[in-house]
Amino acid sequence: MSGDLKLASEQRVLPGPQLPGIVAELNHSERDQEIQRQILWLIVSRAILMLFGLNLADLLETLPPRLGSVPFISFFNITTVVLTAAYFGLWWSRRRPSWQLYLQIGADLWLTTLLVAHTRGIESPFVSFYLLIIIYSSLTLGRNGAMIGAALCAVLYSGVISTTQLGLISFGPPRIESETLAFRISFHALGFFSVAFLxxxxxxxxxxxxxxxxxxxxSVKHLEKLNERIVSCIRSGLITTNLGGTITVFNSAAEEITEKKSSDVLETPVQSVIGEELWLKIQSVDPLKDLRPLRHEFWVTMPDGEKRFLGFSVSPLMGKEGRLFGYIIAFQDLTEIQRLGEEIRLKEKMAAIGRMAAGIAHEIRNPLTSIRGSAEVLRSRLTLHERDARLMDIMLRESDRLNKFVEDFLCFARPGKQPKHSVELVSLLRDTSTLLENNPEVRKMHAIILRPEISQIAIHGNPDQLKQVFWNLSQNALRAMPEGGTLTIQIATAQDGGARITFQDTGIGMTREEKENLFQPFHSGFKTGTGLGLSIVFQIMDDHKGRISYESEKGRGTTVSLYLPPQEPASKSAHVH
Incomplete structure (x- = not known):
């Protein structure tokens, strides 16, 4: 494995067509950026080294006083500043960065050779500058650059040493024997190439x-992004906190459920989201002893006043060493599940009441029919005084009212006994609207508006039962507007092809208690009525496999929405035997 890695690394530093070395295998833009960084580092480090090193050497009096007619230290300081400024200008232009490297290395070789030649040649303390040139040549230009740099350093060093020993340069060191000279040149050349290889x-x-x-x-960035995507895509709300309860993660599902922005709750106490009671429960559990997640469910009031039933599951956030350093809180909006549960319980309750009601209704209806028939016979045969006639009328009227109550009771108890077939709902709603307009309970200050968004839609059902649903809801809406108002009836196609019908009034609305008991039998929000109207509506909708929902606010009216499933195609229904 290590051999493969080494081979791959060596292959990447082979010279390319434009620039040998490490950066040759990078793409063009990355290569230029890498060279630009290297050039900047080279410019700054060279300027610091030259100015600091030469001035220190001048203080130690190891430099000659003058270079011709110019002070030695001034010449090199000025040369360093001028070259640095020129290098910065070229670097800023970003033109041909690879050639800028070659230019700077060549200038450094010239300056180092000049410096060695004027500081006693073979005894010069600045010979080590050659080594620095070779090192950064290998780092910037790779293997070929290092070898070329070492060869140039060896040639220039041997040249300057030879010229000083031959007396061609008057400011060189005392002459030494040729064997010693050859050894020193060979030794330094070997050192140059050794540094190049290293x-x-x-x-x-x-x-x-x-x-x-x-x-x-x-890989870490990828995992971080993957983790962020996973957390953001989880449909459950997810919160993480530290031990003190400060929120550190708040995903998008948590934002949707709580209607709070993560920017507003991050680094804030988690109690503002989950409540003080749940946080106290979390702190009371020892996660090292009880590894089961803590579960809790309660109603939460949203910023807009809406109540939602949320279910929370809290687990400890443990480190590698088993040390607790926070909590993970996952939660879901269980409002719909809670409502479905309440609906199921209501259905079971109403089914039990219905079974009892069927027996009671029959026991009442039979003698009631006899009583009313007998009263009618007596009224027709006897000559009654005014007071007795009024009492007889009351008896007949109350018998009719009781009979209507029994009929409603039976309808509530046995909604599924009627045959079903294809029913066109738009025409059914038009008939209901026409009946309402001629109803004595409709006054001049009432307005009934029918807004069908479609011309026709058919479902599988019983027209009489559906008409009763529409009638009961319309009657309730009119009774909720004793001072007048507008009843708007709309029908549209649902996404699955079913029908969606809404009854919206501008009446008195309902209190929370009234909404909780809306479909309970014998609970009426009006002075008149049996309290069975909406219970019958609920039973009929359930028998038609439909759904009913409502929105109401005290003083702002009520909207009741009905959904009826689409009618199955004839071919599909005919296929089932």
Missing amino acids: GTYLSVRLYAVKEQLEAKTD
Whole structure:
């Protein structure tokens, strides 16, 4: 494995067509950016080294006083500043960055050779500058750059030493024997090439480590993004906190459920979201002893006043060493599930009441029919005084009212006994609207508006029962507007092809208690009525596999929405035997 890694690293530092070295295998833009960073680092470090090193040497009196007619230290200081400014200008232009490297290395070789030649040649303390040139050549230009740099350093060094020993340069050191001279030149040349090889090896390893680090960094970033996507895509609300209860993560589902923005709740106490009671329960549990998640459900009031039933599951956030450092709180909006549960319980309750009601209604209806018939016979045969006639009328009227109550009771108890077939709802609603307009309870200050968004839609049902649903809801809406108002009836196609019908009034609305008992039998919000109208509506809708929902606010009216499923195609229904 290590051999493969080394081979891959070495292959990447082979010279390219434009620039040899490590950066040759990078794409054009990345290569230029890498070279630009190297050039900037080279410019700054060279300026610091030259100015600091030369001035320190001047203080130690190891430099000659003058270079011709110019002070030695001034010449090199000015040269360093001028070259640095020129290098910065070229770097800023971003033109041909690879050639800028070659230019700077060449200038450094010239300056170093000049410096060595004027500081006693073979005894010069600045010979080590050659080594620095070779090192950064290997780092920036790769293996070929390092070898070329080492060869140039060896040639220039041997040249300057030879010229000083031959007396061609008057400010050189005392002459030494040729054997010693050859040894020194060979020794330095060997050192130059050794540094070149070492620099090349280090540059390869450095680049391999850099690649591994970048790969690890990319992997970590990828995992972070993946984690963010997973957290954001979870449809459950997700909150993480530290031990003190400060929120550290608040995903998008949590924003939707709580109607709070993550920017508003991050770094704030979690009690503002889950409540003080649940937080106290969380703190009372020892996660090291009880590993089961803590579950809790309660109603929460949203910022707009709407109540939602939320279910929370709290788990400890543990580190590798089993140390607790926070909590994970997952929660869901269980409002619809809670309502469905209440609906199921209501259906079971109403079914039990219905079974009892059927027996009671029959026991009442039979003698009631006899009583009313006998009263009618007596009224027709006897000559009654005014007072007795009025009492007889009351008896007949109350018998009719009781008979109507029994009929409603039976309808509530046995809604599914009627045959069903294809029913066109728009025409059924038009008939209901016409009957309402001629109803004595409709006054001049009442307005009934029918707004069908479709011309026709058919469902499988019983027209008489559906008409009773429409009639009961319309009657309730009119009674909720004793001072007048508008009843708007709309019908449209649902997404699945079914029918969606709404009855919207501008009446008195309902209190919370009235809404909780809306479909309960014998609960009426009006002085008149049996309290069975909406219970019958609920039973009929359930028998038609439909749904009923409502929105109401005291003083702002009520909207009741009905959904009836689409009619199955004839071919599909005929296929079932």
